[in-house]
Amino acid sequence: MKTWHKIVTSAVLSTAIAASGTFPVWGVQGAVAAAVESAGYSLNGSIQAEVKSAAVKTVEDGTQIAAVIRLTNTSAKKTRVPEYELRAVTDGGVEYLLTPSASNAKAVQARETVELVYLSTVDGGDFNIASLSFVEVDEYVYPKLETELLRIPVTATDAGRPGADTPAAAWGTAFTIPLLSSKLTYTPQGWSQQLSEKGQTYLITLLAENPTDKRASLPEFRMDALAGGKQYAGVRTEGAPEALEPGEKAYVHYAVNVDNGVAPEELLILTSDAYGEGTAAVSFDVPRLKLSLPETSGVDLAKLPEYKSGTPISFDPLNQIVGENTQVSLVELHRHENPEQGFQTVVAKFKMLNRGTKPVVLPSFQADLTTAGGASYTGSRQVTAAATLVPNVASVVTYSFNVPKSETSETFGIKLSDTKAAAPFVSEIAMIKAPLQKEEEGGTTYKMYPYDVKLGFWTLNSQFSSTTLQYSYKLTMDLDFTVTDDVMVDAGFSKLKFELADTEGRVIASETHGFAGENRLISGRQTLTFSNLQTEQLQYPLTINVYESVETESGTANRLLFKLKQ
DSSP states (O other): OOOOSEEEEEOOOEEOBTTTTBOOBOOOOOOOTTTOOOOOEESSSSEEEEEEEEEEEEETTEEEEEEEEEEEEOSSSOEEOOOOEEEEEETTSOEEEEOBOTTSOSEEOTTOEEEEEEEEEESOOSOOEEEEEEEEEETTSSSOEEEEEEEEEEEEEOTTSOOTTOOEEOTTSOBOOTTOSOOOEEEEEEEEEEEETTEEEEEEEEEEEOOSSSOEEOOOOEEEEEETTEEEOEEEOTTOOSEEOTTOEEEEEEEEEEOTTOOOOEEEEEEEEEESSGGGOEEEEEEEEEEEOOSOSSOOGGGSOBOOTTSBOOOOTTOSSSOTTEEEEEEEEEEEEETTTTEEEEEEEEEEEEOSSSOEEOOOOEEEEEOTTSOEEEOEEBSOOOSEEOBTOEEEEEEEEEEETTOOOSEEEEEEEEEEEETTEEEEEEEEEEEOOOOOTTOSEEEETTEEEEEEEEEEEEEEETTTTEEEEEEEEEEEEEEOSOEEOOTTSOEEEEEEEOTTSOEEEEEEEOSSSTTOOOSEEEEEEEOSOSOSSOOOSOEEEEEEEEEETTEEEEEEEEEEEO
């Protein structure tokens, strides 16, 4: 693909009065934000013309000149495209005839617009295009008669780079893309830094809306990032809709890879125009709009209201993960220190309830803990979970987060993201601020949603087998489980893990039991036997560590509930 080194865009239009040879100039059309398109000017009654783009480029055999002209038929009947010559006029006053593409439309349907492509190679040196001119040529008289019908002054900028006249829009305000026939509007919604296999990536989210009463296709355009005099090309992620129905809204995502440590300063929206066909085709990028960036790509936790445990979380209404009849609420958020592993574990549980009348897919989103200082920790979701939510029956899904020992925050932001809409990147669909829940000091009742676990009598005894010549331990205890909410508990739910540790803190045996399936725990007195010991010696005294344990995508997450010491 060839890169054009100059781009010219329409600034004003002027029409010619052939009989007098004078050229009165129409008033300049000022840029309003970035949403105003040129209205076009009369070429021959029912046909209006405007310049979409033009360019010049130095090549081995001279200089290439290209232009894209947009013609609109304002009448109620199909109209033939007029066979006028299009000439490029340089800043030195030299005129060059441009050759129309063989694939150009021959006619324009009523109330429709076509784009005509022109391309020529000339021997001239370095120059800029000052204007484009439509000329009617009558070859049946001698000498032939040439009549200029319309002249369109243009200004030049470097190809693919914004110029002084490139329109600008502010972050958060709606805009349309200048000189595109599409009437779709776009509002910047999200700006986040993410790490990928390619390094540092910024994800831009635009809310596209069709304000018309007709179905509208989503046009092709690109979003680049500008920083430190460099331009970083962006790409549209997969999943964008091909078209929007009247009144429909949808998100469009762009990913921009930048060098490590680079902070983009502004964004640039570009379109690409092609000249010629097949292998001979050349293309160039046309800057359409500059877009400012928000002051920060993060969320100010201080401005978020504190979340009340158990209340439904408010999700983006356009998200594709959580349906309107599905309620998701945070019901538990605990932190546990892991001295032997060098990090802390934060465990979050989400209750999911289907308020509809038909089964729905269990929502699967990414969860991230964020701090006021800007740190972020991605959670691991429990491995086994129900595939669907049946009507009016709740399920619980657990996420665990590994955070450093130095993290002392008592309140976290919890960001929930869609991992599919902008894959392989994630897009935010909800954000809350929640405090950590505290365990009661010295209590005997422990929160393990949807259960309150109360410990009563317990005893640990050793046994020696004359058959195997090995010791084993038997733990007898009274556990009372109180259900605090109507939630379906399945094989993927948390389990209780019991560890026996010697005086040096070494684990010599462990047993794990769930609340569903075989060998499940029941409310009342029960006995657990530890037989597969990591030692042949009798150990005393022993400590019993009791954990809430859940299998996640990154391994087993344990939260210490209590310790029992002989």
